[in-house]
Amino acid sequence: MQVHRPTNINESFRIGIGEVRIFTFQLQPTHMSAAYVPYSKTGFFSKTVCDYLAQAESIRPFYNRFPSLDSLGEQIAEKEQSQACSPEWRKKLAANLLAAYGSVDISEATQNNIELLTASNSFTITTGHQLNLFTGPLYFLYKIVSVINFCKQAKDAYPKHEFIPVYWMATEDHDFDEINYFNFKGSKIAWNRKDGGAVGELNTKGLEEVAEVIRAATGKSTQAAYLQELFETAYLKHTDLAAATRYLANALFAEQGLVIVDGNNSELKKAFAPYAKRELLSQTGHEVITASTEKLVLSGYKQQVHPREINLFYLDKGVRERIVAQDGKFYINDTDLVFSEEEILKLLDSNPEKFSPNALLRPLFQEAILPNLCYIGGGGELAYWFQLKAYFETVGVVFPMLMLRNSALLITEKQIGKWERLDLDIEDLFKSADNLAARLVEIHSSLPVNFDPQKEHLKKQFEDLYQLAKQTDPSFLGAVAAQEKKQINGLKNLEKRLRKAEKRNHNDRIIRAQELQAALFPAGSLQERNTNFSDFYLEVGDGLIPLLLKELDPFKSEFSVIRL
Template sequence: MNVVPEPLPGGPALARGFMHSYETVAHLFGGNFTHENKRQRAVWLDQSESLRADRSQLAEVLRAYNLRYNNHEKVRLSLDLLEQPETLVVAGGQQSVLFTGPLLVIYKAVTAILAAQEASRELERAVVPIFWIAGEDHDWDEVNHTYLLNRSGEVTKLKVEHPDAGHSSVSHIDVEEGHWRRPLEQLEELLQESEFKAEMMELMRAAAAGGSMCGSFAEIMGSLFGKYGMVLLDSADPALRRLEQPFFRSLIENNDTLEASYHKTAADIKEGGFQLQADVTAGGANLFYIHKGARLLLIKKDGIFTDRRGTVSFSREELLNLLDRHPERFSNNVLTRPLMQDYLLPVLATVLGQGEISYWGITGRAFAHMGLRMPLIIPRMSFTIVEGTLHKHLEKYGLTFADVQGGLEDKKRRWLEAQDELELGRRFEEAKAAFAAMYDPLIEQIGTVQAGLIKLGGSNKEKILDQISFLQHKVQDAMAKQNEAALRQWERIERSLMPLGRLQERVYNIIYYLNRYGRSWLDGLMELPTDYSGTHRIIYM
């Protein structure tokens, strides 16, 4: 693999500020991943051990979960280490998407593992990578699909249909065997034949037997990353909820102060000229309540906790009593999840995408109000993979990744015109101009015979020009057919590197690359030089 940096424009301005001019936004964050910040954060974590959940109980909960989905010797070692007071964590996380979803999920896990290894060497103490599966999220349509590049070089969507998903947490939605059948059949049909295909299909079928999207996701992530000691955590695990209960109580008791802190920081962010990446609404409790399987976002009205439709309604005391009896009914939203992560785990640093960096900026004061400190932030590593044949095509047509990102239609049109050795395009345009130059004076003259003939002459002229253009388009079509193979190469470049007009890592699933190159491809990713600046990099295979 040859890796070349390729800085990308765009992305949320606050995240760009974090990555490229940290001093301008430092007041909103807990620090970037420098040696001195690591050292200081480690000292604070040692001093604040009593503020977090009990390590032994946490390790037991995670052992039970990982025994089921991620039963590797290195994971068991990581969990043994996590019980020790001096062990720290690098965390990353994502929703549980079909077959692990887009490549960025894989890159986030890779970043967390490599950052944990690096921090462990620097600080000379154990640092464990943990992947936080956001199983409590309830948007089924966000997680029920993924995309592959098929044998014909087209973007294909695979999807698990489940009409009864409703608003339940994804972790609690049972996906029966029949629902898995179609995407698995599609996957086998779409993947090219390779020496790795049987193994990959076996992995995906075994994952589908897990009974839920979260179980399937965990099964695949464990298969890919368990050997690196990466521990998996499902945020919807009922056993985890019991450990989180004291912190949920604090979130409810201090809810008004917490809400005020979000609003104050949101105002600071907007005054700095940045857009908010998460809603900060008046009266928002920033908590969900699970009612009859549906995950309801709580708001506050006149001292009462309710939801937008008034389905449930509780006083603060009633909500706290419910928490004591049914902690499994409570769930974090996007602004309280970072706080809960820091309560559960001794987080040295957390791996985030650009959008996540932007909404984490809203939580700075909230951490302080809850007696915590925001962990260090590591922008996840970001890649585009260029396979060997594709690289040759780029060179053949003189294209760069920036060209592809900007769209190839105009460049493709100019290339096709350049293949016109007879200069037919120019000659057709000259013929139309010459005809018009001869015909226009004639139309003027026939007007002296009868005024109505001018309009008829103009209409006649347009018909003749249309016929010339018709022939011109036919010639262009014939030329395109002559260059059909080349034009397919142009399409393959675009669909491979910018599918659906988006970065490859935001669309395509890892299974295409594992099927083509085997698990050694992932091992190669783990050996790449680390870069925690957020700079996008091109991997030339």
């Protein structure tokens, strides 16, 4: 079943069994453009991320190659020798991925990309994400746009190779509270139900009520009608969350040839079973990852994920629990299940789908089965990938290039106009509320509210006094220093009082700027971590994803501010 997206305001949408969706985006004629701010100047990105983007020597031991079109050729040469690129496995992988789409109609571009996986010159660029309700926050889109645009640029640079954008669905996660809602116009729209087990296997019962809330909240415009039908088709016409999310991602990105992978699959896990067996028997992961993490911390970086002795879960209907080894037996945490070594290895052989990698082992699973060159993720994701390079080397799997996904702030023309009328720069958007107020006073005050010149003049005067003190009584030096400090502090206090007075004089500007900033940074966080794409689809309509595809460059290591 497919949703037909209206391409103009007068066209109705249709939904029907077996219909092929015509999904052509039209960029509306506007003066859309983007500005860029270095990540280090936003205040929202960790030292780990900033050092990585700066290619600091301190973080260099924890990754393979820094992502660039130049280094891509070396990554291809290394990856093509791996088991994931063997002709036999490529055929199995393509057949499995195609079958997994089931009744979901896929575009010709996606089908071609899946078939291309059988060719020795084809490689994937991958991102992964949780199954957030209705895509969750905006950066879901940014991740996928990043892999699509990476593939386009890679194809231009290496025309004899094929590059396939992949979205790996995190269907085996069990953190339901992280994914059961999305924010719309500042309100939380949530799916309230009992959780348990892998979220991808949760049935979609109860989402009828959420659909009604969305219908009431979004209104009656053409764009609202599309969003309503998109949600209802995804969640009310599919039986579980994995199938609903596959449909949704496919509907949004099928024309870009996005390939969607669900790792919770018996055949895919069968290929991963040798690594799972090693994890069960030797606990190599815990030893190597712990040692690597200690080095990372000593280099000045934070530990993102703590390795377990066994980094695998036991997975069954309604259950995803840690596997714990003790006294020669394997216990399933918080259950009565216990296996001998022989029993658990037999289970791994017969039912590999019952074994689920945790956050530290999932990257290995991905890289062991995909002809992948680069993983694109957020700062937190890259931080735990940096813990894994030595482990990949130990088990003989090629470590991919790691790229920070695009980050962006979407801002309307009306908001840009308000900001520019305050004479503020784009970088001022990222200042704290107090620093923003100080900046406005500095720009608009007719008085000199910065006393740095006076402080410098005072220091020069005291230099002469210091020279005089040295020629008389040495104890006089202390008195001079104390007087200098007193007068400098006096200037600082005067400066502070003047700023405070000028803040009152410019209170209206400050309030307008801070209100606008609060709208762009909900709850003091990045818009992309809070706001759902539906807010902007109502504003921009069909132009939203093409705008992102046009403006977001994965190889441009700066934060994007995009005009709508």
